[in-house]
Amino acid sequence: MSTDEGPGTAFEHLWTPYRMAYIRGENKPTGDHDCPFCLIPAMNDEDGLIVARGATVFAVLNLYPYNAGHLMLVPYRHVPDYTDLTVEEVAELGAFTQTAMRTIRAVAGAHGFNIGMNQGAVAGAGIADHLHQHAVPRWGGDTNFMPVVGLTRVLPQVLRETRELLAAQWSSSAASSTHPSTSTEA
Numbered sequence: 001m002s003t004d005e006g007p008g009t010a011f012e013h014l015w016t017p018y019r020m021a022y023i024r025g026e027n028k029p030t031g032d033h034d035c036p037f038c039l040i041p042a043m044n045d046e047d048g049l050i051v052a053r054g055a056t057v058f059a060v061l062n063l064y065p066y067n068a069g070h071l072m073l074v075p076y077r078h079v080p081d082y083t084d085l086t087v088e089e090v091a092e093l094g095a096f097t098q099t100a101m102r103t104i105r106a107v108a109g110a111h112g113f114n115i116g117m118n119q120g121a122v123a124g125a126g127i128a129d130h131l132h133q134h135a136v137p138r139w140g141g142d143t144n145f146m147p148v149v150g151l152t153r154v155l156p157q158v159l160r161e162t163r164e165l166l167a168a169q170w171s172s173s174a175a176s177s178t179h180p181s182t183s184t185e186a
Contacts, residue, residue, distance in 0.1 A: 035078055035127065035129060035130050036127065037060075037074045037078070037127060037130040037132060038078050038130065040058075040060055040074075041053070041058060041076060045163070045167065046160060046163065048060065049061040049063065049159055049160075049163050050163075050167075051071060051100075051103075051163055051166045051167045051170055052096070052099070052167065052170045052174075054092050054095075054096060055088070055092060056075055056076060056077070056086070056088055056089045056092045056093075057073055057074065057075050057076070057089065057092045057093050057096050058073075058074055058076065059071050059072070059073055059074075059096055059099075059100055059166075059170070060072050060074060061159050061162060061163050061166070062134070063159070065136075065159075066114075066134075066136050067136050067137055067138065067142060068108065068137070068162060069104045069107070069108050069110065069137045069162055069166065070134065070135070070136045070137070071100045071104070071134075071135045071166070072132045072133065072134055072135070073093055073096045073097055073100060073132065073133045073135060074130070074131070074132040074133075075089050075093065075131060077089070078129065078130050079130070079131055080119075080120070080128060080129050080130065080131060081119060081120075081131060082117065082119060082131060084131070085131070093133060095174075097115060097133060097135060099170060099173045099174045100135040101113055101115075101135060102173035102174075102176060103166050103169045103170050103173040104135070104137045104166065106169050106172070106173060107165045107166055107169050108137060108165075109139070110137035110138060110139060111138060111139045111140050112137075112138040112139075113135055113136060113137055113138060114134065114135075114136040114138060115133065115134065115135055115136075116133065116134055117131065117132065117133045117134070119131075
């Protein structure tokens with residue numbers, strides 16, 4: 001193999017050139033305040049990939065998901081740290097997290113979830129200045145040869161279709177939060 005082709009490797013490559021725009025920071029809004037989490041709420045739901053809007057928090061699909069249905073729960077206020085949230089924001093963030101889980105279970109039958117926030121750039125936050133919580137659905141066997149050996153994620157649906165399904169189910173899932181759970185799940 002010549003040096004023009006890069007180092008030899010046992011891995012196959014699936015080219016995803018659209019990701020280079022993200023890596024380079026292209027197509028980022030410019031201006032005094034170009035935080036995508038501040039700009040998304042001004043978009044219509046379809047263009048912003050917004051699944052639901054609350055009084056202090058919104059749910060949005062991750063544009064670069066770890067798994068199909070990967071949601072982020074985001075306060076409207078531009079704050080970097082969980083300790084900066086008001087009592088109302090913490091309560092709605094928690095309620096949105098519960099509704100996100102119910103919604104994804106109803107739409108896609110998720111077996112489990114990774115729920116969490118990366119606080120600060122050193123902790124892995126891609127957008128460290130605007131707090132956001134991830135709700136990543138998981139299924140038994142979802143880590144198979146593709147990401148482990150193939151270094152590739154397979155997403156079975158385009159984001160707009162996923163957003164439509166989750167948005168349609170969100171109200172039903174939110175309504176069930178007003179009733180005590182009869183589930184035996186831990």
